[in-house]
Amino acid sequence: MTLAIGYVYLITAICFILALKGLSSPRSARLGNLLGALGMLAAVAVTFLAPGVGNTAWILVAMAVGTAIGVPAARAVPMTAIPQMVAAFNGVGGGAAAVVAIADYLRSSPEPAAGTATAVLFSAAIGCISLAGSAITFLKLQEALIGGRPITYPGQSAFNAVLLAVIVALGVVVATAGGTLPLAILAGVSLVLGVTFVLPIGGADVPVAISLLNSFTGLAVAASGFVLSNTLLIVAGTLVGASGTLLTRLMSQAMGRPLTNILFGALGGTASEAVAQEGRTVRRGTPEDIATMLAYSRKVAVVPGYGLAVAQAQHTVRELTDLLEARGVEVFYAIHPVAGRMPGHMNVLLAEANVSYDHLKDLDQANPELATTDVALVVGANDVVNPAARDDPGSPIYGMPILEVDQAGTVVFLKRSLRPGFAGVDNALLFHPRTIMLFGDAKESLTQLVARVKEA
Amino acid sequence: MSGGLLGLITIFVLAAFVGYEVISKVSTILHTPLMSGANAIHGIILIGSMIVLGAAHDAVQLALGFVAVVLATVNVVGGFTVTDRMLEMFRAGRPQPGDEERRR
Structure with missing residues (x-):
């Protein structure tokens, strides 16, 4: 049975590669998307049969809830609001990756293997950054609560660097000594970093940030794949991580600005010009x-x-x-x-x-x-x-x-x-x-x- | 397990090259649908979420697994649906008259 599932996962991985290839050309784009969806359906179907997967009723209920939220949202969104919708779907994906890693850590807890712990930490941190960052880009594009303008304050980059250092330090603590509390704090600090990282990005640069967070989520999914020793998660997550990185670069090239400039050089202080x-x-x-x-x-x-x-x-x-x-x-x-x-x-x-x-x-x-x-x-x-x-x-x-x-x-x-x-x-x-x-x-x-x- | 880990790392590295190569010739007009499609594909975390919820033994694990499956399902179905809606408008060389199934 496990072998059969492995083959289906392989077919799904091929579907995903062809889907990305199809999506790069106008003629084949729709077919590509359909192929991706079919591959996804096959993988989900056989996962119900995988050894150790019980609680089928719970899974079905959770899927029903997710579908009831996702499909109407995707259908109702006006074409003008597509970018923020993509940001929202990306954020929940990052959140799911982080939760999967944390849940598996708790389950295997007293002593997870060292390699696994690293992957858990990576997935939890990146997943949380992607979740919080996507939420902020959503609000920026919706121009709700916070406007589309960059939000800057003195010492911004230094503050983000400190947050990153705290995350790394907590990671070392969890990897060496273990513990649920440090992991929870790590997830919390990562959420904060997601917010502060995206706040200074504004204006036309927000889509580039969405693309970057999209590739972040891909990497978090790949890390979750290492946690669960699941090759399909690794392949699909890495595909998105790599193609998303390239796409981010292509986008910033189209705007004629280097990526570092977009991420760290907020277009602030333009009031004097007007x-x-x-x-x-x-x-x-x-x-x-x-x-x-x-x-x-x-x-x-x-x-x-x-x-x-x-x-x-x-x-x-x-x-x-x-x-x-x-x-x-x-x-x-x-x-x-x-x-x-x-x-x-x-x-x-x-x-x-x-x-x-x-x-x-x-x-x-x-x-x-x-x-x-x-x-x-x-x-x-x-x-x-x-x-x-x-x-x-x-x-x-x-x-x-x-x-x-x-x-x-x-x-x-x-x-x-x-x-x-x-x-x-x-x-x-x-x-x-x-x-x-x-x-x-x-x-x-x-x-x-x-x-x-x-x-x- | 180290042999297993090496295998996984090999897969990771090869997939990174494939991901980079496969979209290297994308035209600008498809940047948005491509990002959206890739977004749907990382919804594959759904199967990871199913594995975690499927193996849950106590209330905390059950709750976390449940949340993960809900979030991942939103990612998958929303991602593919919104990409398809975008691409519906791109149909290449579609016939102009008599093609009125579009929503108004």
Whole structure:
């Protein structure tokens, strides 16, 4: 029986590898996800038959409770809130890994093997950091209790280093002398470190933190695999740990900032930048003016951002671009890799509105096109088009690649206010003479533009 | 047990290389679904949770195991469901008309 289970676990491991491979390409992504789910189902089914697994009724009840929480949450979440949902599911996974390690330590307690103790400590610490850290990223993205801005205080890194040292010291105590109380304290301190580690990370960097915590959970699961001598946990956890680390690096590269900068160089202290607002004039446009301008352009670029997602305006923007195309205007969407709150966020939304792939241009394709574009229509985006990232070495977002909409003939911003974007950095482009502002909710503004373009 | 431990470490190291290689060519637009999919996969801790709950003898172990299974189940079913919802919108080259099963 044990051998048969081992083979099923092997098949599951293969499913997981193919799932990750499938998820890296648009054509096979959905199949990949399905394959992962099937592998998971098989592994769970045979685990009921594993020797030493009793309490079947309890397991089934717990699974029913988990399903009753997880499925409705995943179904009900609006597409704008996907990033925080991923953070939440990641956090509970980390919590589960920590609890598994601790529970197994208690069971085998008077004398667990030394190698096992190390794995228990690792899993408990990393799992707790991931749980607490994910909870904070969830709150940041939800902008509940704490805002999206970085939270900084003096001696932050030193304080985190002290916490880490305490965790290591407690770990040595548990590994050598054993004891339940030190392990409980270790878990508690790890939760605190999870919170303080994520607090200074803010703005557009939060998704990178989620990705990093995701790979942390993977490693905690792998450590739990060492505790239970379970190869499938080790393989799956390590796969996620390794691919998550690479993904984290790719994400920070897409933002043009090194990972250490994101984790330890909080974008704090930018308040002084936003002073010189008075004395600068803003050009406001009416929907009629802007609609006419769009209707009689040759080439229009749409730059979507988080404002589009919040307003759920993806269908309206498609309606507008369809109208323009019907009039013979060349239209494309310029997608910044970190537009929205997560890489690929805009692609998901626009795909929902049936915008076809060939209308979407990424940073490298869009920038040369923008120089010959008549009107760049920026819908609820700000930081990703801020020329300060290119021109002002003193700006906290300096070095981030941007969509160079300032190269276009005219820039139209659909924005609720002159407030800075999520990164909290002032945008001089809003006050540029060739910029026209249309204030209001993105969906309402776009609806007005659609009506006026029809009349034009 | 040391031979066993070495075997586990070997598996760990090889899996790390596979994990790194297998997603090295991912396109930017799939970063979010990929992260979400990987998130669902580490829900495999569910089987670890089942083993712990299945072997529980006293009330404390039972409680811890129960909590672990609940958390891990949320991770698994939520993770796969939300990934699928995201990818549903990505269907490549889908026919435009007559394809209206989408939720409004």
